[in-house]
Amino acid sequence: xxxxxxxxxxxxxLSWEFFGKAITFYLPGMFSYNGLRGRxxxxxxxxxxxxxxxxxxxxxxxxxxxxxxxxxxxxxxCKRLSEKGCHGVLISGxxxxxGRLPWWDFIDAxxxxxxxxxxxxxxxxxxxxxxxxxxxxxxxxxxxxxxxxGDDETYQxxxxxxxxxxxxxxxxxxxxMADIPMVPHVICGLYYGKMRSETKALEIISxxxxxxxxxxxxMAIPGTPLEGIVTPAPQEITxxxxxxxxxxxxxxxxxxCARQRGNxxxxxxxxxxxxxxxxxxxxxxxxxxxxxxxxxxxxxxLLISPTVLSREDLVRFKQADADKIGVAIDLATEELxxxxxxxxxxxxxxxxxxxxxxADSLDIFGQGNAGAHFIVGMGETEQEMAMSIQKVRDMGxxxxxxxxxxxxxxxxxxxPPPPIDQYRRIQLxxxxxxxxxxxxxxxxxGPEGKILDFGIPSVELEQIIDSGEPFRTSGCEGYDGQVxxxxxxxxxxxxxxxxNFPFPPTxxxxxxxxxxxxxxxxxxxxxxxxxxxxxxx
Numbered sequence: 001x002x003x004x005x006x007x008x009x010x011x012x013x014l015s016w017e018f019f020g021k022a023i024t025f026y027l028p029g030m031f032s033y034n035g036l037r038g039r040x041x042x043x044x045x046x047x048x049x050x051x052x053x054x055x056x057x058x059x060x061x062x063x064x065x066x067x068x069x070x071x072x073x074x075x076x077x078c079k080r081l082s083e084k085g086c087h088g089v090l091i092s093g094x095x096x097x098x099g100r101l102p103w104w105d106f107i108d109a110x111x112x113x114x115x116x117x118x119x120x121x122x123x124x125x126x127x128x129x130x131x132x133x134x135x136x137x138x139x140x141x142x143x144x145x146x147x148x149x150g151d152d153e154t155y156q157x158x159x160x161x162x163x164x165x166x167x168x169x170x171x172x173x174x175x176x177m178a179d180i181p182m183v184p185h186v187i188c189g190l191y192y193g194k195m196r197s198e199t200k201a202l203e204i205i206s207x208x209x210x211x212x213x214x215x216x217x218x219m220a221i222p223g224t225p226l227e228g229i230v231t232p233a234p235q236e237i238t239x240x241x242x243x244x245x246x247x248x249x250x251x252x253x254x255x256x257c258a259r260q261r262g263n264x265x266x267x268x269x270x271x272x273x274x275x276x277x278x279x280x281x282x283x284x285x286x287x288x289x290x291x292x293x294x295x296x297x298x299x300x301x302l303l304i305s306p307t308v309l310s311r312e313d314l315v316r317f318k319q320a321d322a323d324k325i326g327v328a329i330d331l332a333t334e335e336l337x338x339x340x341x342x343x344x345x346x347x348x349x350x351x352x353x354x355x356x357x358x359a360d361s362l363d364i365f366g367q368g369n370a371g372a373h374f375i376v377g378m379g380e381t382e383q384e385m386a387m388s389i390q391k392v393r394d395m396g397x398x399x400x401x402x403x404x405x406x407x408x409x410x411x412x413x414x415x416p417p418p419p420i421d422q423y424r425r426i427q428l429x430x431x432x433x434x435x436x437x438x439x440x441x442x443x444x445x446g447p448e449g450k451i452l453d454f455g456i457p458s459v460e461l462e463q464i465i466d467s468g469e470p471f472r473t474s475g476c477e478g479y480d481g482q483v484x485x486x487x488x489x490x491x492x493x494x495x496x497x498x499x500n501f502p503f504p505p506t507x508x509x510x511x512x513x514x515x516x517x518x519x520x521x522x523x524x525x526x527x528x529x530x531x532x533x534x535x536x537x
Contacts, residue, residue, distance in 0.1 A: 004235060004238070007239075007242050008238070008242065008269070008272040008273050008274075010242075010246075011241070011242045011245040011246070011273045011274050012272060012273060012274035012292075013274070014245055014246070014249050014274065015245060015249075015253070015273075015274030015275070015276060016274060017249075018249055018250055019252065019276050021292070021300065022276075022300065022302055022322075023271065023275065023276060023277065023278060023289050024276065024277045024278070025277075025278055025279075025281045025285075025286065025289075025316075026277060026278070026279055026308075027279070027280065028040060028042075028257050028279055028280070039085065039086045039087045039088075039308075039310065040086065040087055040088045040089070040090060040120075040122075040308070041066070041081060041086060041089060041090070042065045042066075042089070042090040042091075042092050043065060043066050043067075043068045043074065043077055043078070043089060043090070043091055043092065044062045044065040044066070044067055044068070044069075044092050044093045044094070045068055045069060045074060045091060045092070045093040045101065045102065045105075045106055046062070046069060046093035046094040046101070046102065047062070047067040047069050047093075047094075048062045048063050048067070048094075049062075049094050050062060050093075050094025050095055051094065051095060051096045051097050052094070052095045052096075052097065052099065052159055052160050052161070053160065054158055054159045054160060055157070055158045055160075055224060055225040055226055056158055056187070056190060056218060056219075056221070056224060056226050057221065057224060058221070058223060058224040058225070059094055060221050060223060060224060061221075061258075062092070062093070062094055065092060071105065071106055071108060071109030072109070074091070074106060074109045074110075074113070075109050075112050075113055075116070078113040078117055078119055079113075079116060079117055081117075081119065082116075082117035082118060082119050086119065087119070087120060087307050087308050087348065088119050088120030088121065088122060088142075088308070088348060089113075089119050089120075089121060089122070090122045090123070090124065090145070091106075091110070091121065091122070091123045091124070092123070092124040093124070093126075095126050095127075097161075098127065098161075099126055099127040099159070099161055099167065100126050100127050100128070100132075101123075101124070101125070101126040103128070103132050103135070103136060104132070104135070107135050107136070107138075107139050108139070110136070110139040110140060110141060111138070111139040111140055113140075114139065114140030114346060115140075118342070118343075118348050118349075118350050119348060120142050120143075120307065120308075120347075120348035121140060121141050121142050122141075122142060122143045122144070122145060122183075123136065123141055123143075123144050123145065124144075124145050124146075125144040125145065125146045125171065125175065126146070126171075127167050127168070127170075127171045128144075128171050128174050128175065129170070129171075129174055130173075130174040130177055130178065132174070133171075133174035133175050133177065133178035133180060134177075134178045136178065136180060137178040137179060137180050140346045141180055142181070142346070142348070143180065143181040143182070143183055144175050144180050144181070144182050144183070145183045145184075145185060145214070146168070146171060146172070146175070146182060146183075146184055146185065147168075147184075147185050147186075147187065148168055148172070148184045148185065148186055148201045148204055148205055149165055149168060149187075149190065149197065149201055150165065150196070150197025150198060150199065150200030150201035150202075150203075150204065151165065151196065151197035151200060152164035152165055153191075154190055154191040154196055154197055155168070157191070158190055158191065165204075168204075169204060172184075172204070172205075172208055176208050176209065181211060182208060182210055183210075183211075183212050183213070183214055184201075184205045184208075184210060184213055184214070185214045185215075185216055185256065186198055186201045186202060186205070186213070186214070186215055186216070186240060187216050187217065187218060187258070188215065188216070188217040188218065188232045188236065188237045188240050189217055189218040189231050189232035189236070189237075190218055192226065192229055193218055193220070193226070193229040193230050193231055193232065194232075195232055195236050195240075198240050199240075199243060202240070202243055202244045202247060203247070205244070205248070206244070206247045206248050210248065210251050211251060211252060212251065212252045212253075212254060212277075213244055213248070213251050213252070213253050213254070214253075214254045214255075214256040215237065215240055215241055215244075215253065215254070215255055215256065215270075216255075216256040216257070216258035216259055217231060217232055217237050217258065217259040217260060217266070218231045218232065219231070219258055219259065219260060219261075220260075231260050234263065234265040234266045234268075234269050235269065237259075237266055237269070237270075238266075238269040238270065238272075238273055241253055241255070241269075241270055241273045241275060242273050245273065245274065252276040252277060253274075253275050253276055253277075254275060254276065254277035254278065254279070255267065255270040255275050255277070255278045255279065256279050257279035257280050264282045264284045264285060267281060267282055267284070267285035267288075268284065268285060268288050271285060271288050271289050271292065272288075272292075286320065289320070290320050290321060299323040299324065299476070300321065300322050300323050300324075301322070301323060301324040301325070301326060301476035302317055302322050302324070302325050302326065303326040303327075303328060303373070304317075304325060304326070304327060304328075304357070304361075305328070305349075306327060306349075306353050306354050306356070306357030306358075307348050307349050307350070307353065309357065311360045311364075314357075314360055314361055314364045314365075315364060318364050318365060322365075323365075323369065324365065324369045324370065324371075324476060325361040325365055325369065325370040325371075326370070326371055326372070326373055326400060326476070327354055327357055327358045327361060327370070327371070327372050327373070328372075328373040329354050329355070329358070329372045329373065329374060329388075330373055330374060330375045330378070331374075331375070331378055331380070332374060332378070332380035332384045332385040332387075332388040333380055333384050333388075334351040336378055336379055336380060337349070337351045337354075338351065339379075340378060345411075358370060358371075358372055358392070358395065358397060359395060361397075362395055362396045362397055367396030367397070368396065368397075368398065370396075370397050371392060371397040371398035371399055371400060372388075372392045372397060372399055372400070373399075373400045373401075373402065374388060374389065374399055374400070374401055374402070375402045375403070375404050375491075376401065376402065376403050376404060376418050376422065376423050376426050377403055377404035377417055377418030377422070377423070378404055381445075381448060381449025381450070382422060382425060382426060382429070382445070382449050382450050382451045383440075383443075383445045383449035383450075383451070384449060385426050385429070386426070386429045386433070386440035386443060386451065387440050387441075389426075389429065389430050389433050389434070389440065390433050390439060390440035390441065393433050393434055393436070398434050398474075399430050399433075399434060399474065400474045400475050400476075401426065401427060401430050401474045401500075402491045402500070403417055403418060403423045403491040403492065403499045403500075404417050404418060404491070405417055405491045405492060417491075417492075420497070420499070420516045421516055421517050421518060422450075423499055424471065424513060424516055424517045425450075425451045425517070426451075427470045427471050427474075428454065428464070428465065428470045429443070429451060429454065430470070430474065431464065431469060431470035432454055432456065432464070432470075434474075437456060437460070437464070438454055438455050438456045439455070442455035443455050465510075465513070465514065465517075465519070466510055468501065468504055468505030468509065468510050468513070469504075471500070471501050471505060471509075471513055472500065472501045472502070472503075472504070472505070473500040473501065473502045474500070483502075496512075
């Protein structure tokens, strides 16, 4: 057991290094828990029919899913889900003898769902070729869930196919080429309860750019040929969580809902191994996660995605002793939000939901314990950004500020960051607003929304600039009230062009900042500032 404990600790620490100590507990849409129901339901486009009738399932998992066997019904059901406040939908179904779902019949319907709703669309892809993969991408599919099996015998014996796992690899290739985010699933004990080729499946997955991996376990469902089979022990499943952490440290690992019900040891060991997500956690699992968190005397801040959360989730975060909440609104205007986070990029996110979540967070966590992230340089004017920062402050929140950085190989890799003088003015505006020294409505702006004056005495403004505080990283605080952000640069490389200072700026840094803003050096006589506008010279 000492060897397992050592491996658990290594996996957990590696997980924390890349993803922090937070774990997301979630409720799939097919389940209810304590009166709550998941907001991500599944729909079957084949009803309860499946030609393969795999030994571990026999189409049993399709039976409780709402059926939408025609494109028109699928669109209508998805529209109703959206109206009910669901965040997304999982489109599933049974396979034909070739392991495929009837995607060609539903491509247009999926595109209509994306056009007419804000649902995040996931699919159980089954086997696909590149033509189907690109069609699904064009329709707006957001992610594809796919089972990955590691050897031909298991695949052929359990799934009743006449071909081998090369077809799975071909499907992974197709999804990757089409740039559809993949969420591979590995089923522990699929070969009649025995651990056989799970490690090989993980090796296959590690060849692809995968952001999230789901580990599940054979359930021995009643009414299937595997009913009564002894399922894998928790320790065996744990190794299938530890191994990919070492192979793919930057991949989030989730313990999925398909596992032996009531076996809390599986959950506890998964938490010990540092899983990042867990479906249907038991109270014991939640308590263990809390105990691990509280064993470190540091405040816990959560950066959340409102699209997949409800007010009840925020209450649970508070009950789990989270200290602060950050909402990544990012964009200063609704139009820019739609363009870069919503329908403009086929995303499910909505401007009003993000602001409502911020309001709920402040209500639950208290004023000063929730705030918004904003990115400067996304096409907004300085006035628009200042007004959004003021809105957050008026709600009782604070702002964490970032400068746009063109990440290589991203869709915006060729977009330049904002001019440094623009970013410095917004940093100064944020400091003045958040500390209630002045208000955005009292600033003076030029015709294009550029800040010309901050509406406070020039002597006070000079003192603020020379303190260097406005230009420091504006992130999560430690118990001492100082910024304790563990990604202090975030939007630039360490070096002479620092945009967020993770330390108090030195006198030399202050001179550089003043030069970047077009200001005279430190010591400029206040009387000469009376008619001065803070603009680049």
